[in-house]
Amino acid sequence: MPLFELDDVSIAYHTRDSAVFAVNRVSLGLEAGTALGLVGESGCGKSTLALATLGLLPRFANVWHGAIRFEGQVISQMADADLMTLRWRRMAYVPQSALASLVPVHSIRRQFRDTAAAHGMRAAEADRRAAELFRRVELDPIVLDRFPHELSGGMRQRAIIALALLFKPPLLVADEPTTGLDVIVQRQIVNLLTNLRRTEALSLLFISHDIGVVAELCDRIAVLYAGEVMEEGPTLEVLANPSHPYTMGLARSFPDVRAPDRPLVSIPGHPPRLSEVSQGCPFATRCPFVRDLCRTDKPRKSGVGRDRSVACHFADEAPRMAEIATRPGIWEEGGAAA
Amino acid sequence: MTSQPSIVSFRDVRKHFVPRGSMFGKAPRVRAVDGVTFSIARGRVLGIAGESGSGKSTLANLLVGLERATSGEIEVDGQVMTATPDRGLRRAVQMVFQDPFASLNPRFTVARSVEEPLLIHGLGTTVERRTQAIAALEKAELRPGLAFMSRYPHELSGGQRQRVAIARAVILNPKLLVADEPVSMLDVSVRAGILRLLRRLVTEQHMAMVFITHDLSIVAHICDELAVMYRGRIVEKGPVRDVLRTPAHPYTQALIDAVPIPDPAAVVRDLPAKLLAGFGDAPAALGCPFAPRCIHAVPQCEASDPPQSSVAPSHLTACIRALELRRAAQ
Numbered sequence: 001m002p003l004f005e006l007d008d009v010s011i012a013y014h015t016r017d018s019a020v021f022a023v024n025r026v027s028l029g030l031e032a033g034t035a036l037g038l039v040g041e042s043g044c045g046k047s048t049l050a051l052a053t054l055g056l057l058p059r060f061a062n063v064w065h066g067a068i069r070f071e072g073q074v075i076s077q078m079a080d081a082d083l084m085t086l087r088w089r090r091m092a093y094v095p096q097s098a099l100a101s102l103v104p105v106h107s108i109r110r111q112f113r114d115t116a117a118a119h120g121m122r123a124a125e126a127d128r129r130a131a132e133l134f135r136r137v138e139l140d141p142i143v144l145d146r147f148p149h150e151l152s153g154g155m156r157q158r159a160i161i162a163l164a165l166l167f168k169p170p171l172l173v174a175d176e177p178t179t180g181l182d183v184i185v186q187r188q189i190v191n192l193l194t195n196l197r198r199t200e201a202l203s204l205l206f207i208s209h210d211i212g213v214v215a216e217l218c219d220r221i222a223v224l225y226a227g228e229v230m231e232e233g234p235t236l237e238v239l240a241n242p243s244h245p246y247t248m249g250l251a252r253s254f255p256d257v258r259a260p261d262r263p264l265v266s267i268p269g270h271p272p273r274l275s276e277v278s279q280g281c282p283f284a285t286r287c288p289f290v291r292d293l294c295r296t297d298k299p300r301k302s303g304v305g306r307d308r309s310v311a312c313h314f315a316d317e318a319p320r321m322a323e324i325a326t327r328p329g330i331w332e333e334g335g336a337a338a
Numbered sequence: 339m340t341s342q343p344s345i346v347s348f349r350d351v352r353k354h355f356v357p358r359g360s361m362f363g364k365a366p367r368v369r370a371v372d373g374v375t376f377s378i379a380r381g382r383v384l385g386i387a388g389e390s391g392s393g394k395s396t397l398a399n400l401l402v403g404l405e406r407a408t409s410g411e412i413e414v415d416g417q418v419m420t421a422t423p424d425r426g427l428r429r430a431v432q433m434v435f436q437d438p439f440a441s442l443n444p445r446f447t448v449a450r451s452v453e454e455p456l457l458i459h460g461l462g463t464t465v466e467r468r469t470q471a472i473a474a475l476e477k478a479e480l481r482p483g484l485a486f487m488s489r490y491p492h493e494l495s496g497g498q499r500q501r502v503a504i505a506r507a508v509i510l511n512p513k514l515l516v517a518d519e520p521v522s523m524l525d526v527s528v529r530a531g532i533l534r535l536l537r538r539l540v541t542e543q544h545m546a547m548v549f550i551t552h553d554l555s556i557v558a559h560i561c562d563e564l565a566v567m568y569r570g571r572i573v574e575k576g577p578v579r580d581v582l583r584t585p586a587h588p589y590t591q592a593l594i595d596a597v598p599i600p601d602p603a604a605v606v607r608d609l610p611a612k613l614l615a616g617f618g619d620a621p622a623a624l625g626c627p628f629a630p631r632c633i634h635a636v637p638q639c640e641a642s643d644p645p646q647s648s649v650a651p652s653h654l655t656a657c658i659r660a661l662e663l664r665r666a667a668q
Contacts, residue, residue, distance in 0.1 A: 041525040042496065153390070182390045182552040183596040188614050190598065209526055212555075212598025216606060236602040253527045257597040258604075260558030260582050266531035270495040328530065 001072060002029035003203050004053065004091075004171060008066035009076070011048055011057065011227075013274070020274035021064070022048040024227040027301075030220075032170065035197060035204035037218035037235065039211055039250065043271050045227035046207045050175045052076070053205060054093055055083040070171070088119050092164035096176040099156060102148040108159050109144040115166060126166070133162035137192055154185035158192065165200065172196075173205045178213055190216055211254045215239055223247045226271050226282035229301070233308030243310040243318040246283045248325035263328045281313070288330045289314060289321050345513050345546035346401065346431075347377035351410035353396050353570075370396035372570035373410070378514075378546040378563075383537065385549045385561035385578060387593060393570040394518075394550045401516050401548060402431050415513045429459060432512040434536075436519040438499035442491040448475070449487040452506045459510065474505040479535055497528035501535070508539055515540065515547040522553065533560045555597045558582055566590045569627040572646075576653030586655035586664065588632050626657070634659055 011023035023045045030036045038046045051057050052068060055075055068076040071090065075083065087093075095101045103111055109130060116126030131141040137158040148156060157177060164172060174193070178186040190213055196202050197217075208214050214221055215235055222232040223246060231244040242248045252265035269286045272278060281287070284294040291314070299313045314321070324330055353371040370393045378384045388394050399405040400412060403423040412419040415430045432455075435441040442451050452471040456462055462470065468487075475483035478501040491499055500520060507515060517536060521529040537560055540547045549560055557564050558578050565575040566589060574587040585591045595607040610633045625640035626632070632639070636659070644656045649664065657663075 041527055183554070183593060184389055184609070184614065186598070187596040187609055191614075210598065211526070211600040215600050215602040215604075216598055239600065239602060250527060251600060253530055254600040255555040255559060256600055257555040257582065257594055258599065260579050264530035264533070264559055266529070266534070267527040268531065270497070270528075 002069075003032040003071060004030040004205065005069040006049070006053075006066070007069065009049075009052070009063060009068060010065035011045075011052055011061060012064040013061045015060075019064070021277075022061070022227050022274055023052070025066070026224075026227070026229050027066075028222055028229065028232065030171075030203055030205060032203055033197075033201055034220065035206055035218040037206045037208060037214035037221045038224055039208060039214055039221060040224035041209065041271055043274075044224040046209075046224055047175055048227075049224075050093075050173050050205065050207050053173050054087060054091060055080075056093075084119075088115065088164075088169065089167040090169050091171040091173060092167070092169045094157075094161055094164050094172060094174040094177045096179055099148060099153075101160060102156065104148055107145050107147055108151075108163075112144070112163060112166065115163060119167065121167070129166060130162070133165055134159075136165070136196075137162045138188075152185075153181050154188055157181065157185075157189055161189075161192065161196075165196070165202075168200065170201070171203045171205065173207075175207045176209070177206075178210070179208070186213070193217055211239065211251060223250065226278075227274075228282055229309075229311065230283065231308075231310045231312075233304065237305070237308060241318070242322060243304050243308075243315045244283075244312045245287050245289050245321055245325060248322050249286075249331060252326055263326070265325070265328050265331050267331055281311070288325070289317075344377035344379050345415055346548075347411075347413045348374050348400075349411040349413075350375055351400065351412055352408045353393075353400060353405055354408045369393075369570045371400065371407075374567075374570070374572055376565060376572065376575065378548065380544050380546055381541055382563070383540055383547045383549055383561045385551065385557040385564040386567060387551055387554055387557060387564060388567035389552060389593075391569075392567040394552075394567055396570075397567070398433070398516050398518050398548065398550055401514070402433050403428065425459060429455075429510045430513040432507040432510060432515055434500070434503055434507050434515065434517040434520045437523045438496060438503050439491070439523070441503050442499055444491050446490075447487065448489050448491075448494075448502050451491075451502060452509060455506060455510050461510075470509055471505070474509040475502070477508060477539065478502070478505040479531075480505065495528075496524045497532060500524060500532055504532075504535065504539070508543060508545075511543065513545055515545050516550070517547060518550045519552070520549075521556065522551070529556070530559065536560060552593075553597065554582065554593050566593065571627060571656065573628060573657065574653075574655040576650070576655075580650060580653050584650070584664070586649040586653065586660040587628075587657045588634050588663070589628050590655075634663060 006026050006028045009026045010021055012019040012021050040046055063076040067074045112130040113123045113126045130144055134141045139158050178189050206218055218235050221235040221238050223230045225246050230246045239251055242251055249265055249267045255264055267286055272282055280295045280297055281299050284290045293313050299311045301309045301311045304310050351371055351374045355368040355370055386394050400407055406421050417427055449471055452474055453467045456467045472483035475486050480486045480501050521532050561578045564578040564581045565572045568589050574590045592609055592613050595609055613631045626644045629635040629639040644658045646654045646656050648654050649660050
């Protein structure tokens with residue numbers, strides 16, 4: 001049984017007189033001790049999924065369909081009081097902006113103690129654990145008595161990770177934890193998460209738009225587009241041989257410092273607005289391989305080899321498409337390559 | 339470089355800040371830019387790379403006249419930058435900022451944002467400004483330009499907003515464009531398009547561009563030359579592909595090794611713990627500023643400032659061990 005599972009989940013945001021779906025029939029699983037990366041452009045539903053995992057969806061949103069299971073319990077229908085017992089102790093959250101998620105007027109130590117107190121840990125124990133965790137994330141325990149503004153971006157992010165580990169949760173949900181940090185600091189955080197995965201047997205739900213970071217950190221990758229999973233499988237296989245044109249474009253739009261002469265692809269246009277519901281494949285409007293069928297029929301998820309799935313009508317033509325998709329010009333011409 | 343006259347040149351430029359509350363000389367001065375020399379010819383792009391705190395942004399501020407150099411000479415389009423640059427000089431240098439969500443006024447229509455520089459400089463009639471704004475939008479590949487004029491930033495995607503910001507920057511036909519991390523806030527899927535647009539504008543409008551970034555994976559796709567900054571100094575400079583393929587300075591090597599590779603099969607090179615530890619305290623006044631974080635440092639490195647020396651044609655580095663390390667690596 002997976003540690004965490006999304007079973008045919010749709011998530012709706014409600015407006016005064018209608019609802020829009022940010023996540024559409026998503027099924028994904030995370031085995032204990034592994035890391036799953038969710039990638040995709042902004043507005044593809046990554047953060048909504050993270051919030052739903054933690055039971056933190058805003059009031060005007062809900063899990064409309066399907067179930068979110070964690071350690072065998074259906075958390076998408078759990079009462080707030082029960083969720084409280086899971087958060088921090090069983091699953092913790094590392095947000096993108098460490099500055100915005102720390103209280104600016106309290107010392108870091110106070111934030112450890114407050115979190116501990118809210119979940120029934122005594123201050124002395126919190127202090128002991130904080131010092132231990134700070135050494136674990138390679139911060140001097142002296143820093144515990146500093147205020148957030150006195151820390152650099154990288155130190156703050158490490159302090160947040162230490163705080164998230166206060167109750168030794170088996171699952172960490174990290175939403176773009178390295179975005180906005182510069183490369184060397186990003187490297188520190190990626191190394192730290194890699195080590196923690198190993199030493200603390202931590203499972204990771206890692207949300208990022210950065211395929212490079214996901215490639216290093218995650219065993220499995222799920223490519224989201226317009227709230228749907230386009231492709232999912234072992235990171236190594238998905239990135240080496242993408243089956244979905246969106247993955248092909250995304251992978252090719254990401255520069256590789258070792259290959260300065262490899263042309264970069266740009267995917268013109270933008271993901272559909274949530275209010276635009278398409279009959280067919282959501283990526284059809286931007287796909288260079290689009291055909292009539294794509295506009296009328298939604299592709300069903302189909303297996304590729306072992307342990308891998310893709311939602312594309314023409315996935316069996318993937319090798320041919322992948323070859324063509326390396327040419328930047330093909331993406332500019334809209335449907336010219338089919 | 340080329341026989342083209344340079345659009346911008348820096349000659350031994352320094353910008354030092356005296357920390358507040360240290361009037362009595364307790365805290366050392368912050369040498370944000372510390373003896374920087376370079377020039378850029380028409381149609382060329384110089385990349386400036388380094389970590390946060392390396393002085394990249396101060397350099398940008400000096401270029402656009404937002405900061406005044408402590409010493410040294412900055413020349414733009416044949417004119418020496420003074421404390422109060424005149425309007426001509428201000429028009430000659432325009433900037434594209436990192437965050438198109440913050441750099442566009444949310445209450446302004448696209449038309450108003452793009453026409454603003456013309457208004458500030460008192461150029462053209464209402465009709466002329468409008469025509470020019472439409473033309474600038476189309477130059478930034480927002481076509482038809484007219485269709486974007488009455489839109490507001492919130493109606494646009496990140497990439498479209500950055501294109502509006504670029505249209506606003508080029509409407510005055512500047513000689514120099516300063517782009518400070520212009521794609522780092524954008525979705526990866528649209529970055530290449532913005533980079534190609536900037537490159538095309540530099541060529542077509544005969545501008546020069548300074549492209550500031552911390553991400554060495556994109557520099558090859560936009561820059562001709564790359565300068566790597568560390569603590570206010572240029573530690574390595576050369577043709578971008580030479581610098582990426584055969585970095586001469588240990589710091590450049592570290593910046594390259596730090597970039598995540600979008601290939602899970604790739605072997606990730608570990609960075610030395612000394613380097614990951616960060617800037618640390620200010621280094622001694624003398625010697626190589628990188629020495630405290632450098633695994634190749636020898637006592638000599640801290641004895642005197644390393645001079646710029648060339649490791650290949652037009653490829654310079656400020657590391658006394660560069661040639662020796664290169665031979666050892668071969």
